[in-house]
Amino acid sequence: MSTPPRPRPVGLITATVALLRKDLLIEWRTRARLNAIIFFALATLLMFSFALGPDTKLLEKNAGGYYWLAILFASVLSLGESFRVESENACLDGVRLAPADARAIFLSKAVGNTLLLTALGALIFPVMVALYGVHIATSAADLGLILLLGCLALSAPGTVYAAISSNARARDVLLPLLLFPLVIPALLSATKATTLVLQGDPMNQLGSWLGLLSGFNLIYWGVGFVLFPRIIED
Amino acid sequence: MPAPSAPALALHDVSKRYGRRWAVARLTYALPAGRSLLLTGHNGSGKTTLLRLVATALSPTAGRVEVLGRDAVADRDAVRRDVALLSHASFLYEDLTALQNLTVLARLLGIPSPEDAASALLTRVGLTRRSDSPVRGFSAGMRKRLAIARLLMKTPALALLDEPFGELDPQGIHDMEGIIAELKAGGTTVILATHLIEQGMSLCEERLHLQDGRAVAA
Numbered sequence: 001m002s003t004p005p006r007p008r009p010v011g012l013i014t015a016t017v018a019l020l021r022k023d024l025l026i027e028w029r030t031r032a033r034l035n036a037i038i039f040f041a042l043a044t045l046l047m048f049s050f051a052l053g054p055d056t057k058l059l060e061k062n063a064g065g066y067y068w069l070a071i072l073f074a075s076v077l078s079l080g081e082s083f084r085v086e087s088e089n090a091c092l093d094g095v096r097l098a099p100a101d102a103r104a105i106f107l108s109k110a111v112g113n114t115l116l117l118t119a120l121g122a123l124i125f126p127v128m129v130a131l132y133g134v135h136i137a138t139s140a141a142d143l144g145l146i147l148l149l150g151c152l153a154l155s156a157p158g159t160v161y162a163a164i165s166s167n168a169r170a171r172d173v174l175l176p177l178l179l180f181p182l183v184i185p186a187l188l189s190a191t192k193a194t195t196l197v198l199q200g201d202p203m204n205q206l207g208s209w210l211g212l213l214s215g216f217n218l219i220y221w222g223v224g225f226v227l228f229p230r231i232i233e234d
Numbered sequence: 235m236p237a238p239s240a241p242a243l244a245l246h247d248v249s250k251r252y253g254r255r256w257a258v259a260r261l262t263y264a265l266p267a268g269r270s271l272l273l274t275g276h277n278g279s280g281k282t283t284l285l286r287l288v289a290t291a292l293s294p295t296a297g298r299v300e301v302l303g304r305d306a307v308a309d310r311d312a313v314r315r316d317v318a319l320l321s322h323a324s325f326l327y328e329d330l331t332a333l334q335n336l337t338v339l340a341r342l343l344g345i346p347s348p349e350d351a352a353s354a355l356l357t358r359v360g361l362t363r364r365s366d367s368p369v370r371g372f373s374a375g376m377r378k379r380l381a382i383a384r385l386l387m388k389t390p391a392l393a394l395l396d397e398p399f400g401e402l403d404p405q406g407i408h409d410m411e412g413i414i415a416e417l418k419a420g421g422t423t424v425i426l427a428t429h430l431i432e433q434g435m436s437l438c439e440e441r442l443h444l445q446d447g448r449a450v451a452a
Binding site: 008009010014015018019021022025026029030085088089090091093094095096097098099100233 | 293310311315318321323324326329334338341368388
């Protein structure tokens, strides 16, 4: 009979890449998550526009905040869905028992969510420009960096809390309840930094907000990496 | 490497509690290496919980589980490399094809040429023609066959089979008996939980009957 060779332990990076490839493949085959979060984020931007009426000055002034709220709300869908595919048929157990390093599961989920949210942010930005009448006052590279750091900051704690809430009965309520208070510093930094990019930065404050966002990332990616194995084991 | 001459499985006063209910209660048992075990008992008697404890999917509330001489909690990753579980849940991603499901596992196991290894196993379980079909469209029997291929990918030293004949047609049951016999011939210790006692007895040398999580005379 033909049997595969005996398994050998794979490293953290190899396992992370294998799991990330799997998650991206599932996303590519279904596109369920990306479609859902794009429409949800667009609807959120539109709702703010309708709620505030024709006051373009107000929309322009607060565009950074509305942009990040749209990404934050959509992130809840994305994070929840990333663990829904694992709970179907107990796939997370299958990965754990393979065995895959639990830290690789955290990294693959968090990086996958970051990629998806960054793509979302890039896709909805032109819509925000059209709806709110804003333009980039500094540089697009600054905006790209803020988007990446902001999405990293939502994804690390979001992945930890999505794993915790994935087995709860009220998981759809639990995830935002846990996540929203925690990411306030990141949301504030990303919003302020985005506003500076859109309205100009005469006092050179952008670096401070990016520093705060980087510090937040350092803490929560570190905490997630260390704690995730304890979270997903019995 | 597993400890030489260690029992394949040793349970030392093992208990597992869900809320206020003891699914396994103070179970002590040793399965010698090279012997295979039939687990019997009514629904809810603790068979699945026991298999999940041995597979390290669960940790015991009290007591110690040793698999091939290793502690199943302290040395969890090493135990997981040697043990494979065929569970009620298939561990299959619905939106991936049969081939992709097996390839993901092969990559996690560090198997060289993962797609070739996956294809070979699909041939072995009779799913070659559906290798590029998403699992979502599979029948229960086909899922079971694919789950078996997943188990075989690990070439385990200890195979834990929870109701392996469930959802299989007569040909599938015959094939499964052949796979279990091949596993045993290849040196794999098999622990089998089934309600089909005659079939189980023909494949296993030892029997453990559970009732309310405790070992009782069959």
